[in-house]
Amino acid sequence: MNQTEEKILEAAEKVFLKHGYDGSRMQAIADLAGINKAMLHYYFRSKDLLFERIFKEKFSRFFPAIEETFQLEMHFVDKLCIFAEKYIDFLIQNPYLPLFVLNNINKNPDFSKNLPLNMPQLLLQSYLEDVEKGLCKMHQPAQILITVLGICAFPFLAKPMMTLLLGASDEDFFELMQQRKEEAKKQIRILFEV
Amino acid sequence: MNQTEEKILEAAEKVFLKHGYDGSRMQAIADLAGINKAMLHYYFRSKDLLFERIFKEKFSRFFPAIEETFQLEMHFVDKLCIFAEKYIDFLIQNPYLPLFVLNNINKNPDFSKNLPLNMPQLLLQSYLEDVEKGLCKMHQPAQILITVLGICAFPFLAKPMMTLLLGASDEDFFELMQQRKEEAKKQIRILFEV
DNA sequence: CATGAAATTAACCAAATGGTTAAACTACTT
DNA sequence: AAGTAGTTTAACCATTTGGTTAATTTCATG
Numbered sequence: 001m002n003q004t005e006e007k008i009l010e011a012a013e014k015v016f017l018k019h020g021y022d023g024s025r026m027q028a029i030a031d032l033a034g035i036n037k038a039m040l041h042y043y044f045r046s047k048d049l050l051f052e053r054i055f056k057e058k059f060s061r062f063f064p065a066i067e068e069t070f071q072l073e074m075h076f077v078d079k080l081c082i083f084a085e086k087y088i089d090f091l092i093q094n095p096y097l098p099l100f101v102l103n104n105i106n107k108n109p110d111f112s113k114n115l116p117l118n119m120p121q122l123l124l125q126s127y128l129e130d131v132e133k134g135l136c137k138m139h140q141p142a143q144i145l146i147t148v149l150g151i152c153a154f155p156f157l158a159k160p161m162m163t164l165l166l167g168a169s170d171e172d173f174f175e176l177m178q179q180r181k182e183e184a185k186k187q188i189r190i191l192f193e194v
Numbered sequence: 195m196n197q198t199e200e201k202i203l204e205a206a207e208k209v210f211l212k213h214g215y216d217g218s219r220m221q222a223i224a225d226l227a228g229i230n231k232a233m234l235h236y237y238f239r240s241k242d243l244l245f246e247r248i249f250k251e252k253f254s255r256f257f258p259a260i261e262e263t264f265q266l267e268m269h270f271v272d273k274l275c276i277f278a279e280k281y282i283d284f285l286i287q288n289p290y291l292p293l294f295v296l297n298n299i300n301k302n303p304d305f306s307k308n309l310p311l312n313m314p315q316l317l318l319q320s321y322l323e324d325v326e327k328g329l330c331k332m333h334q335p336a337q338i339l340i341t342v343l344g345i346c347a348f349p350f351l352a353k354p355m356m357t358l359l360l361g362a363s364d365e366d367f368f369e370l371m372q373q374r375k376e377e378a379k380k381q382i383r384i385l386f387e388v
Numbered sequence: 389c390a391t392g393a394a395a396t397t398a399a400c401c402a403a404a405t406g407g408t409t410a411a412a413c414t415a416c417t418t
Numbered sequence: 419a420a421g422t423a424g425t426t427t428a429a430c431c432a433t434t435t436g437g438t439t440a441a442t443t444t445c446a447t448g
Contacts, residue, residue, distance in 0.1 A: 039426065
């Protein structure tokens with residue numbers, strides 16, 4: 001890919017993730033990329049299209065490589081644990097992502113509706129198999145989904161609030177998230193293992 | 195309070211909650227309030243001040259009337275359960291609030307830092323009492339806070355995503371949240387009760 | 389009714405912002 | 419060297435937007 005295009009995408013990602021669509025300025029993206037503002041339009045035509053490009057990529061990453069995990073030969077609860085650990089690790093690298101993605105699904109649900117998404121089926125299927133075999137407690141699948149995603153993603157959505165509430169620094173927070181991986185697995189086992 | 199002022203505040207609340215600070219237009223607020231745009235400045239001077247007025251009120255409500263609950267004579271876990279039920283009920287009435295508040299803490303942490311906030315102390319105190327008496331499992335207080343708030347608030351932060359993932363309607367979602375109250379209490383007991 | 393303060397409006401303003409354009413520069417081909 | 423297509427830039431444009439102003443309306447009070 002073109003070097004300029006690459007620089008633009010990097011800059012756009014940073015700016016959009018930090019300030020959201022409405023809070024982002026094309027000039028700010030150009031400045032960060034170290035190029036003329038007209039280049040943005042030359043390569044991506046409009047703010048909307050540039051944003052769409054970034055959002056689609058982020059959206060797809062927010063529902064993480066769950067396929068691999070859920071295709072393993074393994075108990076449902078073990079899959080959940082592996083998922084949780086991987087996912088929290090991923091979010092430690094991408095702490096802004098959840099708030100960014102949720103904001104934009106919220107802002108433009110119709111657009112998001114057309115993006116590919118096969119997470120729930122995989123999870124549901126694995127769950128049903130194990131619940132039949134008596135390996136897993138009965139729950140409403142929707143509640144499982146909410147609970148597991150919440151255990152992993154909520155701390156990152158609430159990061160600024162948590163540092164506020166706890167008087168914690170950024171380092172403290174990331175330390176807490178390292179510990180959260182064990183906490184998450186423990187909670188998942190307690191809640192769902194039979 | 196002045197009737198016009200009231201109308202402005204109502205309109206501003208709706209617009210800001212839905213579109214955020216950057217996405218909101220003073221003209222949109224004036225239109226919704228059915229008044230001239232200049233009135234907004236007459237009563238509130240600037241967009242910043244009007245927003246601040248709304249945000250402060252919402253911020254204070256996001257950390258809900260926890261004082262009353264936590265001053266009851268009761269086991270820690272029972273307090274958590276009562277809190278969860280009350281809080282989810284409150285969020286059912288105010289589903290947009292969590293995303294709004296978190297966004298703006300994130301955007302302007304320094305401002306939020308100066309707002310009053312005594313939730314963690316109350317919770318911590320009650321927790322320590324019970325853990326000493328052996329009535330409650332050992333946990334890191336920060337993890338308890340994250341977990342309990344997440345159980346309650348995450349579904350609302352993720353509302354648009356959840357309706358997307360589950361193919362659910364708004365009614366379906368609110369039905370799910372009604373059930374969430376029981377689910378939350380069950381989870382809290384399993385996780386924290388000894 | 390007259391008066392003066394408060395409330396309200398239409399018109400206006402300056403800055404910011406997404407986007408365009410025409411010229412200039414670069415690099416490759418013949 | 420000349421031509422050409424792609425790339426980059428400075429200057430510009432139209433619209434939007436937060437905010438102001440001066441004039442008008444409302445309304446309670448003497």
